[in-house]
Amino acid sequence: MSIRLRLAGLAAAALVLAGAGAYTAYWFHVAGQLRKGVEDFAAARRADGWRLDFAPPATFGFPGTIGLDLGTFGLATPSGLEWRSDRVRLIVPALDPLGPGLDLGSSHQLSLSDGWRGIVTATGANVRLRVDGDGDLHAFTFEAGRPVLEQAGAGPLSAERLAITYEWLNPPDPGHEKPSARFTLEGHAVDMPLPADLPLHRRLEAVRVEGRIMGTIPETAPLSALAAWSNAGGNVELDRLAVEWGALSLEGDGTFAFDPALQPLIATTARIRGWNEIIKRLTEARLMEPGMASAAEMLLAILARPDPQGRPTLTLALTLQDGALYAGQVKLLTLPPLPLIPPGSGAPPS
Numbered sequence: 001m002s003i004r005l006r007l008a009g010l011a012a013a014a015l016v017l018a019g020a021g022a023y024t025a026y027w028f029h030v031a032g033q034l035r036k037g038v039e040d041f042a043a044a045r046r047a048d049g050w051r052l053d054f055a056p057p058a059t060f061g062f063p064g065t066i067g068l069d070l071g072t073f074g075l076a077t078p079s080g081l082e083w084r085s086d087r088v089r090l091i092v093p094a095l096d097p098l099g100p101g102l103d104l105g106s107s108h109q110l111s112l113s114d115g116w117r118g119i120v121t122a123t124g125a126n127v128r129l130r131v132d133g134d135g136d137l138h139a140f141t142f143e144a145g146r147p148v149l150e151q152a153g154a155g156p157l158s159a160e161r162l163a164i165t166y167e168w169l170n171p172p173d174p175g176h177e178k179p180s181a182r183f184t185l186e187g188h189a190v191d192m193p194l195p196a197d198l199p200l201h202r203r204l205e206a207v208r209v210e211g212r213i214m215g216t217i218p219e220t221a222p223l224s225a226l227a228a229w230s231n232a233g234g235n236v237e238l239d240r241l242a243v244e245w246g247a248l249s250l251e252g253d254g255t256f257a258f259d260p261a262l263q264p265l266i267a268t269t270a271r272i273r274g275w276n277e278i279i280k281r282l283t284e285a286r287l288m289e290p291g292m293a294s295a296a297e298m299l300l301a302i303l304a305r306p307d308p309q310g311r312p313t314l315t316l317a318l319t320l321q322d323g324a325l326y327a328g329q330v331k332l333l334t335l336p337p338l339p340l341i342p343p344g345s346g347a348p349p350s
Contacts, residue, residue: 023063024062024063027062027063027066027094030066030092030094030097031059031066031068034057034066034068034090034092035057035059035068038057038068038070038090039057042054045075048078049077049078050075050076050077050078051074051075051076052074052075053072053073053074053075054070054071054072054073054074054088055069055070055071055072057069057070057090058071060089061091061094063094064093064094065091065092065093065094066091066092066093066094067089067090067091067092068089068090069087069089070087070088070089070090071087071088072084072085072086072087072105073085073087073088073105079222079223080111080112081111081112081222082109082110082111083108083109083110084108084109085104085105085107085108086105086106086107086108087103087104087105087106088102088103088104088105089102089103090102091103098130098131098132098133099128099129099130099131100128100129100131101126101127101128101129102126102127102129103125103126104122104125104126104127105125106121106122106123106124106125107119107120107121108120108121108122108125116151117151117152118149118150118151119149119150119151120147120148120149120150121147121148121150122144122145122146122147122148123145123146124143124144124145125142125143125144125145125147126142126143127140127141127142128140128141128143137168138167138168139165139166139167139168140165140166141163141164141165141166142162142163142164142165143161143162143163143164144159144161144162144163145160145161146158146159146160146161147159147162154193155193156191156193157190157191157192157193158190158191159187159188159189159190159191160188160189161186161187161188161189162186162187162188163184163185163186163187164183164184164185164186165183165184166181166182166183167181167182167183168180168181169181169182176214176215176232176233176234176235177214177215178214178215179212179213179214179237180213180214180215180216180217181212181213182210182211182212182213183209183210183211183212183213184208184209184210185207185208185209186206186207186208186209187204187206187207187208188205188206188207189203189204189205190203190204190207191203192204200246200278200281201245201246203245203246204243204244204245205244205245205246206242206243206244207242207243207244208240208241208242209238209240209241209242210238210239210240210241211236211237211238211239211240211256212236212237212239213234213236214234214235214236214237215229215232215233215234215235216229216234217229217234223262226258226262227258227262230257230258230262231260234257235255235256235257236255236256236257237255238252238253238254238255238256238268239253240252240253241253241254241268241270246274246277246278247274247276247277247278248272248273248274248275248277248278249272249273249274250270250271250272250273251270251271252268252269252270252271252318253268253269254266254267254268254269254318255267255268261337262338263322263323263337263338264320264338265320265321266318266319266320266321267317267318267319268317268318268319269315269316269317269318270315270316270317270318271307271313271314271315272313272314272315272316273307273311273312273313273314275300275314276297279293279296279297280293300314316328320335323335323336323337
């Protein structure tokens with residue numbers, strides 16, 4: 001081998017070693033900054049009255065990712081919200097520092113200030129974030145495999161998969177005419193804890209909700225922010241609502257808002273198919289008289305129209321107001337109120 005080739009080989013090796021050394025230095029620098037960011041965040045939250053408990057951050061992931069393992073993680077806010085996880089890990093892709101993520105543990109304990117407590121288990125749960133160059137959060141995606149919620153006095157609520165995406169848009173003008181964020185919620189194979197004597201399917205095969213947050217929600221305590229946003233005219237535009245429930249299929253769009261007591265107000269136009277099976281099940285369980293069932297089936301068949309695929313489809317205005325669900329002018333059922341107490345009514349504002 002000529003001297004020239006040997007020199008070229010040595011130069012290439014030196015460049016590789018220099019690049020590896022530079023990348024290693026970069027990795028440890030970013031890991032150090034990440035650890036400092038976590039510690040500064042925890043210190044700021046504790047100064048605000050939060051309680052944060054986690055293990056000393058341990059780095060991992062070299063060379064492909066920059067990670068911090070926080071071990072068992074717990075937090076409690078001044079408003080009474082508490083969350084504890086058996087493991088939390090912060091992960092930053094080495095080549096995509098604006099796309100960090102959180103790998104969450106498989107067991108989570110939740111509690112609210114009103115005394116509600118629940119346990120959530122999952123085979124895998126993670127949050128993926130998108131930040132801009134200034135470090136401000138732009139969007140996040142949450143995914144959980146086989147999540148199960150268990151709470152006292154009720155059966156478990158579970159799903160094969162749950163996914164939520166949320167994206168902040170450019171801040172709108174004051175008011176509620178422009179959207180400040182958009183979101184998507186998806187659930188697959190959702191098993192509901194319905195009463196044993198209710199002869200309906202307990203599984204929702206699929207649920208999908210797409211919408212936009214109209215107006216800007218203030219950055220204050222949760223219930224105070226919700227009340228201020230609602231009082232200013234804020235609402236949610238439901239661009240798409242789709243549910244597959246046994247033979248029943250529902251698609252719709254509409255609006256969602258809160259009344260002064262922070263109870264939901266919903267107005268939608270729903271397109272429904274496959275209602276005959278529900279009428280049949282209610283009749284077999286003697287929750288509906290056969291004569292009424294026959295009349296209902298006849299009336300609904302008259303009102304139905306074929307969709308583009310030729311399937312009989314019933315278009316109804318579904319509304320929720322004052323705790324009652326209506327189809328047109330007909331009251332279907334009364335729902336229990338949400339356990340939300342508006343700020344200023346004698347409870348802490350969050």
